[in-house]
Amino acid sequence: MKRGFLKKSNALDKTSTQSSSVVPGPRLFIDLKAQSKEAGGLQRGKVDVDGYEHVGQEQREMDASFVEYPEDVWVTTTQPAQRVDATLADVPDGWAECFISGAAKRAILSVPGFPEAIPRPDPARPLPYTIAESPGKGTGMFAARDIEWGELILAERPMLVIPTTFRAVGGIICPPDFTKDQVQQAYMNAIESTMETLVNRMPMEYQEAYKKLWNCHENDGSGPLFGIARTNGFGIGDYDEPTDPAFPDTKNGYSGTFKNLSRINHSCRPNVDRDWDSPTFSLQIRASKPIKKGEEITITYIGNLTDPASARQRELASYGFTCACEACSNPEVSDPRSKEIKELLKPPMLIFNPMNMGWTNTRTGKVAGTSMRGLTDNRKDFEDWMSSMTNDFGRNTIESSIKGIKLMEEEGLDGTSEYGEMLGRVKGGCNTMNMGSKGKNFDQEIDKLVKKHEQYEKYFKSARNASSRKEQSKDGRKEDLVMSSLLTQMQMMNVRV
Numbered sequence: 001m002k003r004g005f006l007k008k009s010n011a012l013d014k015t016s017t018q019s020s021s022v023v024p025g026p027r028l029f030i031d032l033k034a035q036s037k038e039a040g041g042l043q044r045g046k047v048d049v050d051g052y053e054h055v056g057q058e059q060r061e062m063d064a065s066f067v068e069y070p071e072d073v074w075v076t077t078t079q080p081a082q083r084v085d086a087t088l089a090d091v092p093d094g095w096a097e098c099f100i101s102g103a104a105k106r107a108i109l110s111v112p113g114f115p116e117a118i119p120r121p122d123p124a125r126p127l128p129y130t131i132a133e134s135p136g137k138g139t140g141m142f143a144a145r146d147i148e149w150g151e152l153i154l155a156e157r158p159m160l161v162i163p164t165t166f167r168a169v170g171g172i173i174c175p176p177d178f179t180k181d182q183v184q185q186a187y188m189n190a191i192e193s194t195m196e197t198l199v200n201r202m203p204m205e206y207q208e209a210y211k212k213l214w215n216c217h218e219n220d221g222s223g224p225l226f227g228i229a230r231t232n233g234f235g236i237g238d239y240d241e242p243t244d245p246a247f248p249d250t251k252n253g254y255s256g257t258f259k260n261l262s263r264i265n266h267s268c269r270p271n272v273d274r275d276w277d278s279p280t281f282s283l284q285i286r287a288s289k290p291i292k293k294g295e296e297i298t299i300t301y302i303g304n305l306t307d308p309a310s311a312r313q314r315e316l317a318s319y320g321f322t323c324a325c326e327a328c329s330n331p332e333v334s335d336p337r338s339k340e341i342k343e344l345l346k347p348p349m350l351i352f353n354p355m356n357m358g359w360t361n362t363r364t365g366k367v368a369g370t371s372m373r374g375l376t377d378n379r380k381d382f383e384d385w386m387s388s389m390t391n392d393f394g395r396n397t398i399e400s401s402i403k404g405i406k407l408m409e410e411e412g413l414d415g416t417s418e419y420g421e422m423l424g425r426v427k428g429g430c431n432t433m434n435m436g437s438k439g440k441n442f443d444q445e446i447d448k449l450v451k452k453h454e455q456y457e458k459y460f461k462s463a464r465n466a467s468s469r470k471e472q473s474k475d476g477r478k479e480d481l482v483m484s485s486l487l488t489q490m491q492m493m494n495v496r497v
């Protein structure tokens with residue numbers, strides 16, 4: 001298979017430079033979420049844009065290993081880099097055509113071990129998933145056999161990686177009388193031309209698979225290739241760009257489109273969780289609930305699953321379907337329970353309250369332990385007081401987390417990362433109580449949850465990306481942090497310790 005611009009043993013990258021300072025015209029930025037909603041959602045249709053010019057595009061070919069790019073350079077690159085004659089038969093892990101900043105390419109290539117081989121499900125067992133028709137939803141992914149909690153179902157490299165806030169290459173010069181819709185449409189056309197470059201670089205098998213993916217953006221001005229990326233992209237970690245000061249609320253990350261993973265349909269009560277693994281350059285999904293053979297494998301497309309059904313439906317509108325999951329079908333039962341879970345998910349914190357000289361638990365509003373009023377300078381007095389306070393706070397954290405865990409299980413939210421967080425709080429509560437008086441024995445129910453949390457961490461926090469690295473280093477210091485924050489608060493209050 002020919003991949004035009006490649007030479008020697010390494011791929012050459014096609015580098016596109018753009019600079020808004022030399023290219024006049026509006027900013028190369030389009031807020032896609034707003035575009036879907038503002039311009040009449042998915043039904044806007046294509047807008048006539050006769051008379052705009054797409055200028056300032058300058059392309060250079062670079063070596064695949066080159067990373068010393070100046071700022072403002074966008075790179076069209078194959079990652080991991082492949083030989084000119086590579087085929088998917090030779091490289092079954094596959095590769096991605098990426099449109100990324102020079103900084104993101106540097107970040108990808110600087111990951112230790114990159115590119116590692118992607119992990120595969122246990123070869124001794126049948127493949128855990130199959131792709132088949134899902135009534136009313138198009139195609140979907142299904143369990144081909146029973147799948148255990150935590151089991152790796154699939155790790156897959158994307159076929160395509162593009163920025164979530166897409167920039168067109170070069171500048172767009174629009175006639176002064178262009179409406180906002182026309183300016184947006186001109187951007188969309190320029191983006192589609194970048195998409196064509198990317199898709200044409202893919203091996204034929206990927207090109208065909210890509211073009212067969214679902215497109216729910218056929219009528220909002222997106223070109224066909226960009227519409228597919230908008231429908232099927234999953235956020236991938238580690239390579240986020242700095243926030244543009246002009247758009248402080250917009251996260252500039254990257255999104256990947258996948259041959260198989262992009263077939264997974266949404267549920268507000270999902271049974272898989274996903275994580276990006278940087279050394280293998282793959283997205284991994286694991287069963288976050290036990291899944292029975294034949295059951296549909298579902299993932300969440302949105303963030304706040306404890307929001308009311310109506311809010312979730314609004315978030316999902318840009319995907320062009322109405323969710324009919326159990327929670328969306330029974331909002332009268334699900335919404336109040338979700339609201340209670342949302343409250344319980346707020347992190348418990350102790351804040352000093354000078355009115356009663358006590359530490360107030362921010363979530364319960366209760367004073368934790370006895371108040372400091374009447375404490376003498378006696379060290380023993382202080383230690384007793386400290387022990388009673390940490391015990392109370394720890395116990396309260398454990399009790400409210402167990403309540404949250406039970407509610408999440410009843411509500412079907414036990415397949416989410418928030419469930420893992422709640423399990424972690426039980427462990428955190430035990431640690432806090434142990435700070436008060438060492439070597440406490442906890443009852444079996446608590447021990448079981450602490451063990452479940454350990455399993456959870458092993459299954460769902462094993463991916464190696466920036467956020468899990470941050471979590472891991474934070475975890476080791478969690479106890480110290482609670483203690484030092486208490487001590488700092490006390491010192492600030494002039495308490496002698």
Ligand SMILES: C[S@@+](CC[C@H](N)C(=O)[O-])C[C@H]1O[C@@H](n2cnc3c(N)ncnc32)[C@H](O)[C@@H]1O
Nearest residue numbers: 137138139214216232262263264265266319321
């Ligand atoms: C990423 S694709 C998922 C795979 C897709 N069903 C297919 O046929 O390739 C997203 C699209 O799938 C459909 N979809 C996903 N979840 C759905 C659900 N819960 N109910 C109905 N349609 C759904 C919508 O059309 C959505 O735009």
